[in-house]
Amino acid sequence: MKIQTEDVLRIAELANLELAPEELEPMRRDLGNILEYVAQLDLLPTQGVEPMSHATAGEAETPALRPDEEAPGLGAEAALANAPLAGEACFKVPRVIERG
Amino acid sequence: MPVNDLLQLSIAEIRAALAAGRLRAVELAEAYYAEIERGDPGIHAYLTLSRERALQQAERLDRLATAGSPLPPLAGAPLGIKDVISVRGVRATCGSRILENYIAPYDATVIERLDAAGAIFLGKLNCDEFAMGSSNENSAFGPVRNPRDPERVPGGSSGGSAAAVAARTALATLGSDTGGSIRQPAAFCGVVGVMPTYGRVSRFGLTAFGSSLDRIGPLARSVADAAAVLHVIAGRDLRDATTSSLPVPDYAAELAAWRASSAGSKPLAGIRLGVVKESWRAGLDSGVETAVRQAIARLETLGCRFIEVSLPRLDAAIAIYYILATAEASSNLARYDGVRYGYRAPDAGSLSEMYRRTRDRGFGPEVKRRILLGTYVLSAGYYDAYYRKAQQARTLLAQDFAAALAGCDALALPTTPTPAFRLGEKTGDPLAMYLADIYTVPASLAGLPGISLPCGQAGGLPVGLQLVGRHFQESLLLRLGQALESSAA
Numbered sequence: 001m002k003i004q005t006e007d008v009l010r011i012a013e014l015a016n017l018e019l020a021p022e023e024l025e026p027m028r029r030d031l032g033n034i035l036e037y038v039a040q041l042d043l044l045p046t047q048g049v050e051p052m053s054h055a056t057a058g059e060a061e062t063p064a065l066r067p068d069e070e071a072p073g074l075g076a077e078a079a080l081a082n083a084p085l086a087g088e089a090c091f092k093v094p095r096v097i098e099r100g
Numbered sequence: 101m102p103v104n105d106l107l108q109l110s111i112a113e114i115r116a117a118l119a120a121g122r123l124r125a126v127e128l129a130e131a132y133y134a135e136i137e138r139g140d141p142g143i144h145a146y147l148t149l150s151r152e153r154a155l156q157q158a159e160r161l162d163r164l165a166t167a168g169s170p171l172p173p174l175a176g177a178p179l180g181i182k183d184v185i186s187v188r189g190v191r192a193t194c195g196s197r198i199l200e201n202y203i204a205p206y207d208a209t210v211i212e213r214l215d216a217a218g219a220i221f222l223g224k225l226n227c228d229e230f231a232m233g234s235s236n237e238n239s240a241f242g243p244v245r246n247p248r249d250p251e252r253v254p255g256g257s258s259g260g261s262a263a264a265v266a267a268r269t270a271l272a273t274l275g276s277d278t279g280g281s282i283r284q285p286a287a288f289c290g291v292v293g294v295m296p297t298y299g300r301v302s303r304f305g306l307t308a309f310g311s312s313l314d315r316i317g318p319l320a321r322s323v324a325d326a327a328a329v330l331h332v333i334a335g336r337d338l339r340d341a342t343t344s345s346l347p348v349p350d351y352a353a354e355l356a357a358w359r360a361s362s363a364g365s366k367p368l369a370g371i372r373l374g375v376v377k378e379s380w381r382a383g384l385d386s387g388v389e390t391a392v393r394q395a396i397a398r399l400e401t402l403g404c405r406f407i408e409v410s411l412p413r414l415d416a417a418i419a420i421y422y423i424l425a426t427a428e429a430s431s432n433l434a435r436y437d438g439v440r441y442g443y444r445a446p447d448a449g450s451l452s453e454m455y456r457r458t459r460d461r462g463f464g465p466e467v468k469r470r471i472l473l474g475t476y477v478l479s480a481g482y483y484d485a486y487y488r489k490a491q492q493a494r495t496l497l498a499q500d501f502a503a504a505l506a507g508c509d510a511l512a513l514p515t516t517p518t519p520a521f522r523l524g525e526k527t528g529d530p531l532a533m534y535l536a537d538i539y540t541v542p543a544s545l546a547g548l549p550g551i552s553l554p555c556g557q558a559g560g561l562p563v564g565l566q567l568v569g570r571h572f573q574e575s576l577l578l579r580l581g582q583a584l585e586s587s588a589a
């Protein structure tokens with residue numbers, strides 16, 4: 001799988017990563033090598049095989065649902081304690097909408 | 101008690117000494133802190149010490165002992181915790197700049213249970229950033245050195261967890277294992293490492309990397325200590341819907357009972373072990389192979405019967421893993437955006453610029469590589485070719501394991517292809533680092549339990565024998581481990 005610099009830039013944008021110019025070429029090379037390696041799966045016949053989406057064993061003993069009971073949450077103060085910027089019981093971020 | 105003797109005590113011995121008034125928990129905790137101060141600067145296993153909480157807990161236990169009250173099962177046991185597991189009020193960096201100043205606001209379920217069982221948390225242990233790596237060289241706070249040879253890596257990603265046990269700066273530790281991160285460092289440092297069945301131990305409070313693969317488990321100097329910790333942390337948790345409600349055996353009591361009743365020369369008679377024939381492959385160090393084959397021969401002497409089994413799709417494991425684990429990681433790590441916690445780039449003009457700069461500066465190169473790879477394999481047009489294909493291949497690999505384990509009770513194979521390598525030896529080639537996970541990744545994908553046991557040396561460095569069992573058959577793996585351990589002594 002040939003991967004181009006434009007591909008790296010496109011994925012970086014999807015992943016919300018801003019790569020520095022000097023990061024691009026090594027990343028392109030590493031991703032290319034890894035994708036070339038994983039392409040070996042193409043040789044494995046998988047037609048009609050059910051995809052394994054989780055590893056939970058003994059599903060009868062692993063109930064996915066629990067009783068819907070009220071329990072105390074973390075609380076606003078603790079939840080905000082690690083925020084880079086907070087105020088008035090909210091997380092604060094740079095302005096999203098410009099004033100008209 | 102002389103300090104050197106204090107550091108030798110097992111979990112059971114500590115509890116007995118506290119109950120008999122021969123030892124105080126505070127004295128033991130202080131002995132460990134003194135050892136950390138003396139030994140850790142050369143190893144760098146610890147990122148944060150939690151002395152205040154540790155001493156409060158130790159004082160509480162000393163009051164219980166003085167009052168003659170019954171002591172909880174892990175009373176006074178000084179443990180270290182991998183930094184991807186939340187301990188309330190203590191920094192949890194996950195080895196990343198992006199969480200450098202993050203203080204965990206709650207206890208992980210495993211921490212709650214260990215706390216209630218009387219364990220003492222000495223501090224938080226170094227690891228590869230977000231548990232991504234096999235050498236601990238991806239920690240933003242600097243690598244850990246292998247106590248058996250400081251020029252070499254301790255393995256990863258639970259490098260600090262293995263090194264602290266080997267250096268005796270913790271009695272036992274918690275690690276996490278996504279593709280080998282407990283078993284591989286245990287092998288490199290010459291300690292016991294247990295990856296329980298997926299669903300046996302709650303992941304609540306474990307920072308998510310690959311959610312269908314992540315597991316918490318103990319590392320310890322002895323199988324009995326690992327069993328005692330596992331017994332406490334295992335079991336259903338309503339805060340992790342993937343945990344099983346199957347009853348949890350008292351692993352340590354089982355081991356003690358079994359030891360008492362197995363005086364004969366063939367204590368493992370009736371147990372069938374499968375040797376995975378694809379294990380003996382190019383890239384396996386000859387010294388490692390010799391040590392593993394000798395361990396297998398010892399188990400045979402103890403009564404195990406060996407048969408040859410095959411995992412025909414073993415070769416596909418690394419490809420499957422690095423598609424699925426990175427896909428899950430790219431989703432799990434989307435939460436680090438500078439809004440709710442952690443680092444935020446101060447110079448962004450807009451929200452999207454803030455996200456991107458925060459993540460670019462906060463994450464190290466390996467984490468970025470995996471996020472990009474995971475984003476790529478999930479992106480439009482590639483999902484079926486990579487992600488779905490890997491999920492199907494995972495089904496086939498799990499079927500290979502089921503077929504192999506239908507004819508035997510557990511599988512035996514090396515934990516790693518080589519002993520611990522030198523710092524810097526593999527950092528230039530990420531793919532070469534990934535390929536060295538060939539023996540640990542398969543059981544991770546299949547959701548099966550695995551244990552790595554010290555089994556001699558190669559070139560003066562520790563070697564690990566890995567045993568992989570059926571789902572929820574941790575008891576058998578521990579029993580085999582204890583037998584191997586006793587036969588070496």
